[in-house]
Amino acid sequence: GAVVSQHPSWVICKSGTSVKIECRSLDFQATTMFWYRQFPKQSLMLMATSNEGSKATYEQGVEKDKFLINHASLTLSTLTVTSAHPEDSSFYICSAIQGNTEAFFGQGTRLTVV
Amino acid sequence: DAKTTQPTSMDCAEGRAANLPCNHSTISGNEYVYWYRQIHSQGPQYIIHGLKNNETNEMASLIITEDRKSSTLILPHATLRDTAVYYCIVRPYGSSNTGKLIFGQGTTLQVKP
Numbered sequence: 001g002a003v004v005s006q007h008p009s010w011v012i013c014k015s016g017t018s019v020k021i022e023c024r025s026l027d028f029q030a031t032t033m034f035w036y037r038q039f040p041k042q043s044l045m046l047m048a049t050s051n052e053g054s055k056a057t058y059e060q061g062v063e064k065d066k067f068l069i070n071h072a073s074l075t076l077s078t079l080t081v082t083s084a085h086p087e088d089s090s091f092y093i094c095s096a097i098q099g100n101t102e103a104f105f106g107q108g109t110r111l112t113v114v
Numbered sequence: 115d116a117k118t119t120q121p122t123s124m125d126c127a128e129g130r131a132a133n134l135p136c137n138h139s140t141i142s143g144n145e146y147v148y149w150y151r152q153i154h155s156q157g158p159q160y161i162i163h164g165l166k167n168n169e170t171n172e173m174a175s176l177i178i179t180e181d182r183k184s185s186t187l188i189l190p191h192a193t194l195r196d197t198a199v200y201y202c203i204v205r206p207y208g209s210s211n212t213g214k215l216i217f218g219q220g221t222t223l224q225v226k227p
Contacts, residue, residue: 043220104160108155
C-alpha cells in the first residue's frame with residue numbers, strides 16, 4: 001500500500017510551548033489528509049479534515065486556534081499544537097487519501113507535555 | 115457516531131482462523147465496509163474492504179451477508195503478530211465520499227500460542 005510518514009514519532013515539550021507534527025504522503029499525491037487524536041485505551045477521534053490549498057475543516061469541539069493545520073502541498077500537511085498543556089498529551093495520527101482510495105495512515109506521533 | 119457494532123474482545127489460538135464479526139444494520143446502499151487494524155502504538159493499517167460481494171486478499175477475507183447488515187473478517191491462519199485492535203468501518207463511495215473514517219471501539223484480538 002501507499003506510504004504515509006509522520007515526523008516526529010515522539011516528542012516531549014514543556015507546557016506553554018508549541019509543537020509541530022508533519023504528515024507526508026511519500027509515493028502519492030494526497031487530495032485530502034486527516035488528523036486524529038487517540039487517548040490511552042480509547043479509539044481514534046477525528047479532529048479535522050485538510051485539503052490542499054484550503055482551510056481545514058474541524059470537527060465539533062476541536063479548537064481551531066489551538067490545533068493549527070496547514071496543507072501547503074499535495075504531499076504535506078502539518079499540525080501545530082499551540083500553547084500545549086498536559087491535557088494535550090496524546091497520540092496524534094494522520095491519514096491521507098487520493099480521490100476515492102482507501103485511507104493510509106502514518107505511524108503516529110506520541111506527544112507528551114510536561 | 116460509529117455505525118458499526120463489534121465485540122469488545124476475542125481470543126484466537128495461533129494457527130487457527132480468526133473470525134471477527136461486525137454488525138452494520140443501518141448501512142446505506144452507497145457505503146462500503148472497511149476493515150483496519152491497529153497494532154499497539156502504531157497507526158491503523160488497511161486490511162480489506164467490500165461492497166456486497168465477498169473479498170479476499172493476501173491478508174484476509176471479508177464475508178458480507180446478502181442483506182449487508184453484517185460482515186465477518188477472516189484471518190485464515192492467525193499468528194501472534196495479528197494481535198491488534200480490529201476496526202470495522204462503513205464509508206460512502208462516490209460523490210458522498212469525504213474520505214472520513216469514523217472509528218468505533220473495535221475488537222481487541224488476542225492471538226495466543
